[in-house]
Amino acid sequence: MPSLKSVKTGAISAMILTSAMMMNDAEALTVYTAGPGSLAKSLAAGFEKQTGVKVNIFQATTGKVMARLEAEQANPQADVLISASWDTAEDLQQRGWLLPYQSPNAANVPAAFKTDAYVAQGISALGIVWNTNSHTPEPKTWQDLTGPAFKDQVTTPDPALSGASLDLLIGLQNGEGEKAWQLFDQLKANGMVISGPNAQAVTPVLQGAKAAVFGAVDYVTYNNIAQGEAVKVIFPENGTVVAPRPMMILKTSQHAADAKAFIDYVLSDEGQQQVAKAWLMPARTDIKAQRPLITEIKLLPVNQEGGSERAAVLKRFATLFGQ
């Protein structure tokens, strides 16, 4: 290896490394977030513009974010956490990890979507994603997907990987009891397949390999529709569940004041409009959105919480689908 070249590359990598270290300055606010990366970015940019405080974002799926949080327990790094699953917030609250804070801007957030330690950033709902070119009749209810027209045409996210998908199973069980399990039985008999997390279930429907997704997160698909994809989001007449996305401040935060200001910003008019732009329902009821709001969707009864119930539902579903 020519020595001049290695000196050069060495110098370049050293430069990259030092500049990266300098970027992570101690004064910045660190936000761990699941969900739309573009939203996290625009929120960070807006907040920085308003307050001058730099925001470092770590964005991944809820699972990855929580794994990192858990592994970092010995020396926590995150100030603010935005998760895609309400459960995680409840759990962290029980562990006593959260700093109580009620934002003045949360006044117009419905009581169901805030507690004294966490509050929804935005809300998504689960629905059927249906390919309009698929030569199948437009489904109106979950049961429609068990009909002969949808034989081998349905896919669903893996509830073990998608918290929202598990919420739907629990919602259906709470709403319809054993009838919900008959529905899953029939879906299985009709050839429904399980495929990875949300995006992996939707892509085959976009291409037309499958006609519909049973229980997909809606905002991703609204985004696809805006890009011109021939799909439709359908909220079944018999009801579905919503997935509020909790934000919270970690007790270990060294920048509590900035963290509170960040929550305020996300719940401000400007912040909530950005949430709406990402095709989510804004947490505040007084902000307009370009998509159906929670008042326009029929909801299944809210589940009585219990970790064992989640585990039991997941196990029963996994057994049913032979995984």
Place this chain on the structure above:
Amino acid sequence: MARALFNGLILLALLVLVALPLLFIVLQALFPHLSEGEWRGAFSALPTLLEDPQLVPMWLGTLKIGLGVALGSLLLGLPLGALRGLFRLPGAALWDLLFLIPFLTPPYIVALAWTLALQRNGYVAQLTGLNFDSLLFSSSGMMLVMTLNIFPVVYFAVSRALMTSGQRLAWVARVHGASAWRAFWQITLPLTLPALAGGVLLAFTLAIEEYGVPAALGARAGLTLMTVGIEQKLADWPIDLPGAASLSLMLSVVALLAWFCQRKLTGSSDVTAVSGKPVSQDAADPGGWQWPMLLLFTGTTLLAVALPLGAMTLSGLLNTLSGGIHTSNLTLRHFAALFSQQGDALTAFSTSIGLALGAALLTGLLGFLIAWRVAEGKTRLLALMDGLALLPAAMPGVVIGVGLILLWNRGFWPVSPYNTLAILLLSYSCLLLPWPVRYVSSALRQLGPTLEPAARVHGATRIQALRLIVLPLVAPSLLAAMMMVFAVASRELVTSLILAPAGTQTVAIFIWRQFEQGSVGQGMAMATLTLLASLSLMLAALALLRGKSG
């Protein structure tokens, strides 16, 4: 004295790079509350893990896929590698480059590309009406996709070994009356055995620690492999760190067993092919067999490279997936969008390339030194060194990632690479160190034991002998390994996802997020551009090197 110091330095590097992160994973598996900094509840995670009814099927599935892929890679890589190493193949450098492409493309993208191409109403079906849905989503489909992705390790190992050793011994056999086939079977093949065994073993370990393809196809094929099982423990709340750590340890044990098998198989048979006498490196002329050979290479390339790459590029070019393949549905908007996203895509690209270069240089240097030291003797210390250097091949990326967090994100370190790009460099180097070690080891095993002493007798210092004799002789293997390190590191996903400092993106993270947000087109456009850029970089590097040496 100098030798002891040298060993000490290498061991220190191995300690930091491999042993410590691993130690913390073991500790995490044993002490479930380690991440909180507490030692209580030792061993309490194990019973739950062993009672898991999924454990046995997961094991069997993983072994089945691993063995299938190893066998497939052998069947595909050995003949291709042998032909490449023995004969004057037209466009030899081009084929090498083409077979590097599977490494430049992230496995999850390849799996997604195959899915988009082969599933019902996929690209192949849209163009030809043929539908491979049921083949793709089965365990044979998984093996096929993984084999086509992994076989180049065998190809490179075999072809490089043959090129280093030359055909001199086989010619001797021919002169003494052996048929060409017999010379190959009894001389050439045994000579390449260490490299072949190393390559096949690497294929096996790569297959069992692969995450992308099992994650993309596994659920539909009804198979949960170990890596996916480990990911699942980390994917939904509550996170099961101890469970993931224990599963990973089990996986590592399998890979270690494979490594012991390889040592047992090839350890006693030392072969010397490079003895210092002048060797004419001229490969044989294939004569009339040139065309069938080219046909074989073309066919493999079409299947392993052109088809997934075509599907990838096409997905980047289609305006909408639901629009299908029509000229009216073609657009460059996904490519254009990459340049307009506040420079995100470009930053991600330069970050990845810089890290990959760093990892290639670091692992190349360290790997070469380790392989050279290990080849010199059979002491327990050297075996330990060898074992440590190869161990990461058995560790799934996600676990190395968690291990590095557990190790470095502690209050007691005065300085820590955590939350800087250095942690990514550490993780890539840890993950990829086995490559140079393996490739250089198998090349070193063919060097005559007298070459270095001869140089020393003639007054060369140890370092001079190393630099002027040993290094040039193993350079082709080392370079090939470093290219692979570069290729893999430039698109590494799993540890990047978990370790990237807040606010930093690599290419793989960028693409992954596009997919997560339903922008398949943009993810694929980025994958295509990155592939083209990395390929040109490699070509340029090759041209530079060739210019220097010639």
